[in-house]
Amino acid sequence: xxxxxxxxxxxxxxxxxxxxxxxxxxxxxxxxxxxxxxxxxxxxxxxxxxxxxxxxxxxxxxxxxxxxxxxxxxxxxxxxxxxxxxxxxxxxxxxxxxxxxxxxxxxxxxxxxxxxxxxxxxxxxxxxxxxxxxxxxxxxxxxxxxxxxxxxxxxxxxxxxxxxxxxxxxxxxxxxxxxxxxxxxxxxxxxxxxxxxxxxxxxxxxxxxxxxxxxxxxxxxxxxxxxxxxxxxxxxxxxxxxxxxxxxxxxxxxxxxxxxxxxxxxxxxxxxxxxxxxxxxxxxxxxxxxxxxxxxxxxxxxxxxxxxxxxxxxxxxxxxxxxxxxxxxxxxxxxxxxxxxxxxxxxxxxxxxxxxxxxxxxxxxxxxxxxxxxxxxxxxxxxxxxxxxxxxxxxxxxxxxxxxxxxxxxxxxxxxxxxxxxxxxxxxxx
Numbered sequence: 001x002x003x004x005x006x007x008x009x010x011x012x013x014x015x016x017x018x019x020x021x022x023x024x025x026x027x028x029x030x031x032x033x034x035x036x037x038x039x040x041x042x043x044x045x046x047x048x049x050x051x052x053x054x055x056x057x058x059x060x061x062x063x064x065x066x067x068x069x070x071x072x073x074x075x076x077x078x079x080x081x082x083x084x085x086x087x088x089x090x091x092x093x094x095x096x097x098x099x100x101x102x103x104x105x106x107x108x109x110x111x112x113x114x115x116x117x118x119x120x121x122x123x124x125x126x127x128x129x130x131x132x133x134x135x136x137x138x139x140x141x142x143x144x145x146x147x148x149x150x151x152x153x154x155x156x157x158x159x160x161x162x163x164x165x166x167x168x169x170x171x172x173x174x175x176x177x178x179x180x181x182x183x184x185x186x187x188x189x190x191x192x193x194x195x196x197x198x199x200x201x202x203x204x205x206x207x208x209x210x211x212x213x214x215x216x217x218x219x220x221x222x223x224x225x226x227x228x229x230x231x232x233x234x235x236x237x238x239x240x241x242x243x244x245x246x247x248x249x250x251x252x253x254x255x256x257x258x259x260x261x262x263x264x265x266x267x268x269x270x271x272x273x274x275x276x277x278x279x280x281x282x283x284x285x286x287x288x289x290x291x292x293x294x295x296x297x298x299x300x301x302x303x304x305x306x307x308x309x310x311x312x313x314x315x316x317x318x319x320x321x322x323x324x325x326x327x328x329x330x331x332x333x334x335x336x337x338x339x340x341x342x343x344x345x346x347x348x349x350x351x352x353x354x355x356x357x358x359x360x361x362x363x364x365x366x367x368x369x370x371x372x373x374x375x376x377x378x379x380x381x382x383x384x385x386x387x388x389x390x391x392x393x394x395x396x397x398x399x400x401x402x403x404x405x406x407x408x409x410x411x412x413x414x415x416x417x418x419x420x421x422x423x424x425x426x427x428x429x430x
Contacts, residue, residue, distance in 0.1 A: 029220040031141055034210075035422045038137050041215040045133055048126040055119040062112040068100040088285035097279035105271025114261050117254045124254070127419070128247035133213065134422065135413040139406060140210040144222055146402045147203040153398065154196040157391045160366075161185065161192045164383060167374055181380035188384055229421050231408060233342045235335075238415045242334045245416025249330060256323045263316035266309050272301040334414075341411040348404040355397040362386070362393040 029037075039045060074094040082089045165185045171177035207219050232238070243249065277296045284290040369386035372378040412418045419426060 027218055027220050028223070030223040031138070031225040032422065032425050034137055034141055034214065034220075034222075035134055036425045037214050037216070038133055039130070039426055042133050042213060043215050045126070045129055048122075048129045052119070052122045052126055055115065055122040058118060059112060059115040062108060062115045065104065065108045065111070066101055068098055071097050071099075073097070090285055092282070092284060094282040095279055096281075097277065100276045101273070102276055103272065103274040105273055107265060107271070110261050110265055114258050117258045117261075121251050121254050124247040124251050128251075130426070131247070131413060131416070131418050134418055135409065137210075137213050138225075138409045140206070140213050141222060141225070142402050142406050144203070144206045144210050144220070145224065146398060147199070147206040148222075149398045149402075150199045150395065151196070151203050153391065153394050154192070154199040156394075157387070158189070158192040158196055160387055160390075161189045164370065164373075164387070165189055167370070168380065171374070171376075176376045177380070184380050184384060188387070225405065227405060227408060229412070231345075231411060233345060233411070235339055235342055238338045238342065238411070239335050241417060242338055242415040243331065246330070246334060247416075249327065252323050252327050252330065256320055259316050259319045259323065263313050263320075266312035266316065270302050270309075272299055274299050337414050338411075341407065341414045345404070345407045345411055348400055348407055352397070352400045352404055355393065355400050359390075359393040359397050362390040366390045 072095070075092075077091045077093070079089045079091070083091075165182075165188075168177055168181050168185045172179070172182055210220065211217060275298050277298060278294065280291070280293045282291055366383075366386040366389070369378055369383045373380065373383045409418065409421075412421055
């Protein structure tokens with residue numbers, strides 16, 4: 001009986017451990033899969049797609065300005081005394097009216113054209129949002145990898161400190177170390193433990209930032225991205241590509257066309273409106289009593305609006321001038337940002353070589369310091385300094401390596417080619 005109880009207990013423990021490990025297991029995810037998930041689930045992109053749908057409906061609304069309208073109106077009136085004209089003290093009135101616009105001064109066609117430009121703006125905004133969100137995803141993706149790398153560095157740092165603490169204790173027992181060495185090493189151990197805890201916290205936050213972009217609550221196990229694109233760092237070519245692909249420049253041009261059409265609209269206030277109105281009426285002491293009908297052709301011609309049309313047209317011209325100024329600023333910013341990205345890539349590439357050399361020197365220096373301390377040649381402080389230098393060198397190299405890859409993607413982003421790098425994934429989602 002006892003053996004059976006033990007077996008059942010072991011089985012239950014196994015189930016609990018298995019279920020917990022399954023619950024906390026992270027999903028594997030590479031960068032391409034992350035981009036695919038981003039396109040599907042990112043809330044910002046979902047909103048941008050809804051903006052496109054809204055703009056499409058605005059075109060339909062503009063066309064429907066020529067559709068007829070049909071209204072039904074009915075009323076009942078009770079008088080305090082019999083009316084002399086009708087001999088009744090109550091009255092029913094019902095009317096069905098139909099209004100058909102015939103000519104609206106060309107406004108509908110221009111409004112439809114404006115709505116078409118607005119649709120193109122919504123599409124351009126979506127394309128720009130895709131670029132923006134993919135780059136944000138890349139930053140968050142590398143942020144997780146870097147935070148994970150920092151956890152590994154802090155774990156190694158703690159292992160190094162613990163190993164040195166063991167050596168200090170042995171030397172203290174052997175009489176070739178002093179109590180101060182032990183206290184220093186114990187302080188360094190606590191510092192290393194705190195650094196590891198901080199690194200783990202940073203890793204959790206980095207994972208949450210990535211999950212937020214993907215509109216998910218999952219934790220992901222990430223693969224190192226493969227840089228499989230060629231990047232020509234010639235500024236003139238990159239700027240030209242950026243200008244050709246920049247959605248903001250396109251949006252400015254579309255806005256300029258909208259302003260021109262609005263300028264035309266407000267400048268032609270005098271155009272007539274023609275509409276046809278027909279109604280069928282019932283009125284009398286009983287519901288649906290006496291019948292009558294009417295048909296009206298109406299023409300409305302604005303003659304004078306107090307000069308507001310001309311003033312509004314001038315305001316639209318000022319808006320066009322502002323668009324031209326904004327376009328020039330945008331062109332200059334593109335040139336500056338592309339140059340900054342190119343310089344940063346080159347600078348970071350050179351820094352990696354220096355950091356690799358610094359790490360090799362720091363690793364050798366730490367090994368020498370450890371052996372020298374064991375031999376009683378150097379002080380404990382020199383070992384601690386060597387540990388700090390080694391940890392800093394590893395951290396700096398990690399940061400520079402990830403910064404270099406992010407900057408490569410940023411150069412693609414600034415030249416408007418980032419989405420192109422994930423074209424297969426994006427096209428499959430359309």
